[in-house]
Amino acid sequence: MKILAPHIANLFFYGACQGIDELTLRQHLFDDQLNVCDSNNWVSDKEYLEVLGVLVNKVNNQYFGLYYGSYLNIKALGLIAEISLNASSLEQAIILLQKYLDSTFPFVSLILERNSEHCILRLKCTLEDKLLKNHILDTVFYFIYRELKLMLADEYYPTLQLPYSNVDEYTKLLNATIIKGNSHSIILSNKVLDIEINRKRINEIEYLLPKFLIMLDKKKDGYKSFSLQVRNMILNMCCPELPVFQQLSKQFALSDRTIQRKLTKEGQSFREISDEIKRELSNYLIKGKRIKTQDIAYILGYSEPSAYLHAVKRWDSA
Structure with a gap:
């Protein structure tokens, strides 16, 4: 299984904020000189999981995946801007999100289920390591929820479901009501699928993103x-x-x-x-x-x- 290299670059940058030197993490790459910022490069699933495992163990925080997902907001803005160029409805955006995960980060599958009233976006991860599995699911869950929230008008915000008994920290950080369930799921009204993406918010993001990136590099x-x-x-x-x-x-x-x-x-x-x-x-x-x-x-x-x-x-x- 191949993972797009910039996904591991994000771990390196986040690790630095946790006081973990990049060289320590690079020891787990087959090629420790790999340019991980180049979107033409890839790492193996084994390399990614080893680096993630080091971070999770050193940080030792049960909400690591949740906080890491919050850190990835600027990356989410970039993906939203890209999706907005190719999708007019939320259903199209979800399909593009599915393809993005399948092609660059196949640890997680985004499954769309529908019934008479709702469409449910269910995240699935087949990793056997329960700790890493939950952190990865938390990260992707946060990442996708924030994207959908930016694409939708306020009245169409989804209901969130998590398989945890205590969701207080998730409620605070996501600023949303969360119900107990069996999986990481995002529940939307069926009507939402055909609604046009919130162009006002997308236009703001497309306008602001280049400035954010310049400020980061400056x-x-x-x-x-x-x-x-x-x-x-x-x-x-x-x-x-x-x-x-x-x-x-x-x-x-x-x-x-x-x-x-x-x-x-x-x-x-x-x-x-x-x-x-x-x-x-x-x-x-x-x-x-x-x-x-x-x-x-x-x-x-x-x-x-x-x-x-x-x-x-x-x-x-x-």
């Missing part, structure tokens, strides 16, 4: 190593809204106080880093004149347009 003067990791984590977690501190802190194997102390030592704070990102995005969006002020405010995490406009005045006067 070197930042004055940023030391940990501050840069926090900045890149914020950008990676954008969906396209920016994460709050409570969401970000779960991605590091550190307490909230330790994260704040390390940032202070480097002359930064979460608020300052987040504010700098908001300012750069705000300038980009204002110049583009393609997104309304109230939508810019929402993307940047302001509860009201007036709060965003107040921040713009503060930035302009600084």
Whole structure:
């Protein structure tokens, strides 16, 4: 079984945020010099699982797969933009998602089942290792749910089902009601399949994605190593809204106080880093004149347009 190399690149980048050196993980590749960012390269399922196993054991967090799925938001935005070019309805988008998993990440199958009222997207993984299986399913579940949520209008959001007795952490991170079931499933109304994809949200994503990627690649003067990791984590977690501190802190194997102390030592704070990102995005969006002020405010995490406009005045006067 072959896995597209960028999937393992994502593990390397996430491992760095957990304090795990890339060279440690590369030891598990047959070719430890492989360019894992090249989408023309592949790794074996054995290589991927060994790297994932090292991360899971070192991080030692029962919600590893869930948090890792959250980290992949920027990757999800890229896939959504690509799907939007080739699909007009949700049914077409689901077919493309199925093909994407089958061709690049065949650990997980996306099975579409239908009855008189609902269509159910059921995730299936045949791995024997239950721990790795659940983490992989959690990651893909989060990834797919966020994509569908961005494609749909609010009134068509799906019902989520998970095979766990305690789903509190999932409910908080996914910001959704979750019911107990026998599998990782996403339940939609049958009517949704024929509804056109939410073009407004897709247009926002297609417009913002290049800027997010530029900001990720851009070197930042004055940023030391940990501050840069926090900045890149914020950008990676954008969906396209920016994460709050409570969401970000779960991605590091550190307490909230330790994260704040390390940032202070480097002359930064979460608020300052987040504010700098908001300012750069705000300038980009204002110049583009393609997104309304109230939508810019929402993307940047302001509860009201007036709060965003107040921040713009503060930035302009600084």
